[in-house]
Every structure is written in structure tokens, then in C-alpha cells.
Amino acid sequence: MTRASMLVVAVAGLGLHGAAEAATILVPNDYPTIQDAINNSTNGDEIIVAPGVYVGLVNYDDKAVVVRSSDGPAVTTINALGLGTAVTVEMGQGNETVLDGFTVTGGTGTTFGVRTGGGGFVAYTSDPTVRNCIFLGNTADDGGGAFCFVGNPKFGNCTFILNSATGFQGKGGAIYCDFGSPLLTNCTITDNTAFSGGGIYVTSPPTGGGAPRLINSINYGNSGGAFAGGVGSIATYSCIQGGFSGAGNINADPLFTNAAAGDLTLQAGSPCIDRGDSSAVAMDFPVDLGGDQRGVDDPLSPDQGIAVFGLTVDMGAYEFQVADCDPPTCPADLDSSGDVGFGDILQIIGAWGVCPP
Secondary structure (H helix, E strand, C coil): CCHHHHHHHHHHHHHHHHHHHCCEEEECCCCCCHHHHHHCCCCCCEEEECCEEEECCEECCCCCCEEEECCCCCCEEEECCCCCCCEEEECCCCCCCEEECCEEECCCCEEECCEEECCCEEEECCCCEEECCEEECCEECECCCEEEECCCCEEECCEEECCEECCCCCECCCEEEECCCCEEECCEEECCECCECCCEEECCCCCCCCCCEEECCEECCCECCCEEECCCCEEECCEECCCCCCCCCECCCCCEEEHHHCEEEECCCCCCCCCCEHHHHCCCCCECCCCCECCCCCCCCCCCCECECCECCCCCCCCCCCCCCCCCCCCCCCCCCCCCCHHHHHHHHHCCCCCCC
């Protein structure tokens, strides 16, 4: 064997060894708590969490790992019980550090100076990825739902609801940004409370700053305004209360099904239907927060967003789902597809002839 071929074999062996090092850790089968699993993980591991309520705080401790629920946020909760920030990512973590599929609640923040920040989530000098999460009922002096300091986290298919900035002149009921520029794709921010910026607060230079970016998102119905503070925020194809400059933005009641009960799905006739930028979603979010397909066409809503392969996504964390046609009101829809088409004709042809006695 030549030296060159020996080198190739050696490098390949190292690659296989590196791939084998990544592990799948199950909670609670392998470790009883999410924090125990993180403490015993190494970079690249995936921690899969079974349904249940997990009490206590979660800190990634400089670990580049994926923490995801097996069955989604409706049945999997991280409850901080008022002990501090529910989930913390710090010390330079990147997008490969992931939180996916949890309801995050009961957080009360971390002390920064003389104020607390980030009841539900803190991204401190880090750029983690957060997907399919519900931030519900968290509080802090600033940033009840999330606090971004010198961090650029990516939020996708997330909702922020009933979070509060409770400190003196509290800022950022849902999200507080200080030198942070989070990206929010198909997120819904509503019914959060703050003295200033019930939705998002951005600190102003020279003390801070940042440029949060919203795509296909809804920031509506927050006490203290959709945005406040600095002027660096960017929004496109989003529903922003009070209006906001940017391509495709609207200022209209999104018509949630029942926001008071936490149901942030869209009613029929919502102005947010078929109004998003499908190119921004790409393959990252083929389904919505509820696990339903993205890009479902509502024949009663004109497509006013950017389509990909003829499909236009909705604004917000939930895609409006067209109900199957009910046979009594649509008797020709034999295959219950929601419309009368070729499949129905095939069924008629297949049954052509004399009806059985």
C-alpha cells in the first residue's frame, strides 16, 4: 500500500471514529432530567426528551448539542418554577446548538447588573437555533420571554404569549435585544406585556443596539407596542400592529381562533393566510408548530406573498388548514379531498353501471 493510500485510509478511519462518537441520549430513560443529560453529553450529541413536565432550569453549559422533544410542545414542558431563566445558552455557542419542541414556562430571568433579563430564554454571546417552541407565562425585569445579549439566535415556528417585563419601566415583554439580532421566521408574538415594547424592545446606541429581523411573523396585540427602543428592526411579509415599513408587511387583526385560550391558529378569512414569503422558509420548516403542512392553499384567500412551486405560506407559527369538504354540503367530493376533481371522476367511472340491489 502506498503512503498516499495509507493516508486516505487513516483519514477515513478518523472520520468514522468521529461520527461514531455522536450519541443519542434519551430522557428520562438514560438520565432523569434534561440537565443531567446535557451534563453527560458531548458536542454533536442529540438529546431526545419524552413527553412530560420537566421541572428546573436548563443550561447548555457550553455544549453544542441538540435538545428536542419526541412529541412536541403540546405534551413536553420545561417549567422553571420561578427559579431563574428556564433555558440558557451562553459562551459562544452557534446555530448547531438547538432547542426544539418545548413549552417553556415559569422562568423569572437572570440578573444582569441590577435587573433581571430573559425569563424564558437567554442567548448570551451565542447564536443558538430555537424551533417549534412555545414561550408562555415567563417574567423578568426586561425580556420576559427571551433576552438576547451579543447574540443572534434563530427562532422558527415559535410563539411568545403571556410573557411580561415586570420591572420598573420594563422593556420587551416577549423579547429584549441588547447588541443582539435574532431572526424570527414564522413566529407569533401576541398578548405580551411591558412598559415599553410589549413585543420586542431593542436598546439604542451607544448603550446597545441590534437589528432583529422578522419574516412571515405576527407581532400583534401586545401591551406596550409591537416594537420600541432602537430603530434597527427589520420586518418583511409580517403582520405588525401599528404598521411597519418593509416588503409585504400588513397592519390588520390576524384573527386568531381563540387567543384568550392560547389558540393562535388562524380563522378562515385571516389576512395572514397565503401572505408569506415561501422562499424564506425553504426546507427548514416544511410543517408548522402544530405539525401540519406548510404552503396549504386556501382557495378563498388570494395569494399575495412570494410563492415557491406555486405554494405560498401563511404568516405566523400556524398554517391555516383547509378543511375537507363535508359530503352533505359537497356531495360530489367522493374522495373527501376538499374539492371536486379527477379522483372523484375516477370513482364514478369505476362504479359505472347498474346499482347493486
